[in-house]
Amino acid sequence: MVALPLHTRRYHARKYDQAQLLAGALAKATGRKAPVGLLTRHRETQRQVGLSEAERANNVAGAFAASSRVSGQRVLLVDDVFTTGATARAAASALLEAGSVQVEMLTLARAFSLE
Template sequence: MCGRCIRRPPPFSAARSAVLYGFPVDRLITRYKSRGDLTAERACQQLLQRQVLPWPDADALCPLPAHWRRRWLRGFDQSARLTARLAKQWQRPLLPALQRQRPTPHQQGLRASQRRHNLRRAFRCVQPVTGLHLVLVDDVMTTGSSARAAARCLLDAGARRVSVWTLARTPAGR
């Protein structure tokens, strides 16, 4: 665990990422999210083909959702698309249990404390999750603030355990 997680343990039990968020993956993900470049999405899918489910006891995969306005502006929800691909590959149900109930400013460029404040009461659970081990899926983990807020919401709704899987992880200290 990183120093931040030792000082403030996250509500999720584990986190894994396919790759570090650095060149060229950072450019690829930015092209995909910011420009809707489906060629970049196909390149990301190449990374996914080699991924094995790290938690064999997982009951379902849950995307970390974007707010409906962001989905509308972007034209898609990258986490939902990523989760659908992994659910098929890992043969686990896709359970869209979370809803982002209020729009939040972009997290990019914010300090960890600002990110935490930004995400207070941002999520609500909209499906039963009692007793389930859920894998929360997102594209990038930077400080873990979004994953913490979403995992806390799922656990408060009765999930037995929440693990986090992201395509990329920002290296510590960035």
């Protein structure tokens, strides 16, 4: 399990990473591991709230880097909220580029508009 990470600056401002907390709890409940550092957000991005789907994709493009330790591994990417999928796709791309053989996404919630 790999949590979709916050940028270091945002983590220090918040003092916690909600996706890592979810991944850790899920890993503990299922007897798996959720190591920190397999995926990093090496470029700070602006908040996605209020951005269009295209703007969201541009905002997170190239923002993630994955460790070579994911090479040959099936990865469950964990996050708190799924909106357009732009962040999940950018993170999954980094994991696949680092050699993951499969990436699946699990989120606690799905955000959408009824408009």
